[in-house]
Amino acid sequence: MRVIRIDKSDWDAGVEKLRDTYRLIGPVKEKFYHTFAALEAGQIPDMEYVNSRISPKYAIYPQSEIILSCSLNEDDEDYKIYHEPEDKNYEQKAVLGIRPCDADSFELVRVNFDTEEYKDPYWLRAYESTTFVGLACDSPCPTCFCTSAGSGPYSDKNLDIMLVDKQDHYLAEIITEKGEKLAKAAGWQTEAEEGATDAIDKSRADAESKIKSSVGTENLAKQSLLDLYEATVIWEKPAFACINCGTCTYACPTCWCFDIQDEVHGKESFRIRNWDSCMYPIFTTHASGHNPRGTKLDRVRQRFMHKLKYYVDKYENGIQCTGCGRCVSLCPVNIDIRGICNMMNSYDPESCTCEVTAS
């Protein structure tokens, strides 16, 4: 890994050069919050942003994606034969300015989309054609808890390049070959001065010290699944408050569930993959009408058990959460995953009690 220096005065020109070989996506302010969007000609990502309102998972895994289509015109040769839409584009793209917590989320969801048995062609091609240029985080929010969730404000393990903001310039860690290629395409080749690595380490320590909230996860694997499942003391109050909307799941960078729908528009049929949410009753409603998760408590418990217990047990890869804090700040009824994780981690089945933390 080498470190280069990118003067901010060279940033815009570099971004422009990248357009020749990359499709660009970056943070832009629309209305009153930031979103990741395709950068149009001349548009520069807003690198002063804190983070996007909804996680940028949709850069790889769109909320609605046409995966197949076919003609319903009997005269056509391919009548009722599904094929991939011609406008699918897996040419290389770059996501600029993604935060380390959000980049780390792709590693957590990869276990679902890329297994020995099944390879999700849509997610994988989108992911593999993308170069991630991360922006280290110096101003974490009060809801951030990445350092105790296996990530961190300077976590560079899933980035190709990580930028560290040094006021008039960026120090950029070139982490992978993809990163090397992008830096070259942008014309960013100035080696950083000696001591740059130390400067990054110092910024990293400063940023990490600003993260004030945390979750305890050390006991989650040891806890009995059934004990947690039956722990009314954990689930009763959040289940009452929960309104079963999909805000947490849609804002979350690591929620991966989807639904497949067929739609007919005129003489064309489309097979569409849409995000789905375990908070919705119909997510698990059987064709018979029976719903194994028929109550609100069942659904609230499912979301947290999946992220903090089933995932932990199945993949032995930590929790399915990077601590970005979006669900905490956006939940309309203030259900806080930090408090729930701490309750699950500290639950004592003998006394049926757990530690209740402020967040």
Added chain:
Amino acid sequence: MESYIDKIKEISKRLLEEGKVDMVVGYRRGSVPTMHQPFFARSKAEVDELVWDSNCGLNLANYITDSQENIGILATGCNSRNIAVHIVEGKVKREQLHIIGIPCKGMIDRHKLSAMAPAPIASIEEDEEKGKVTISGEGFSDTLNKTEVMQENCTLCLHRNPVIYDELVAQEVAEQSKDEVDPHARVKEIEAMSPEDKWAHFDDLLSDCIRCYACRNACPLCYCPLCFVDESHPQWVGKSLDPTDVRTFHFLRAYHCAGRCTDCGACVRSCPVGINVRDFTKKLEKDCMELFGWEAGLTTEQRPPLDTYKPDDPEEFIK
């Protein structure tokens, strides 16, 4: 309104002690400034967790739908009107409820506040007497007038005091009159737009919708066992982000709420992307006033106008 809390706790403890109610529905302190959590207290210890201030802007009527228990419920003006709607529509019985009335001074707009703050808000404090709200976070501390950061529906509210209650936690507050505020000024602005501008306005309004249904699920009126957007046999609405489907959801939901919506603002408050859902519901509120002289939730004696037929119902709107 923070001064109400002692009285709220006193009443709640008394009701539980006397066995008049099985639980009291209110809020407990949230982990995020501007957000408290809907909560039920079944014991005195749990009553001590209750809070009340200007961050209690959801609608608690949403939490008593189809309940079989006896419930003590905190109710502001709009919340009490939705309780009245629930009673009329058979979703709860009046005799199950002990309504603890809260003369409301308005709720803080969490979207507006976070947009005004230069960095994420770490804490919020309210000076009730001076009508000031102080927000602070990393590198900033700002004191604002509460009237500037109040939810828009609260600034236009004509029923701050509960319309039905069993006891009040404080003296009634002064009501605003229609001479002081025009609750439909914004609707009139939209009505005055050209068809093209109107289209563009609603297109833009819904462009951020992610179909999380927080607006619907926070709404006490949306209690259908299966919402039309969730029906699959037959399926009425597509589930992608196709603008036609997104619009269909919002338009139809608004119509289902016509004559029943109390403008409590829970839909707007809940929306994660800040859509002003009230641009729809407020128009229907205005229509119900003009066509039927009707305001929702002011009585438990009469069903809402779109739920009934009368020979002298106005017909202009179906011509």
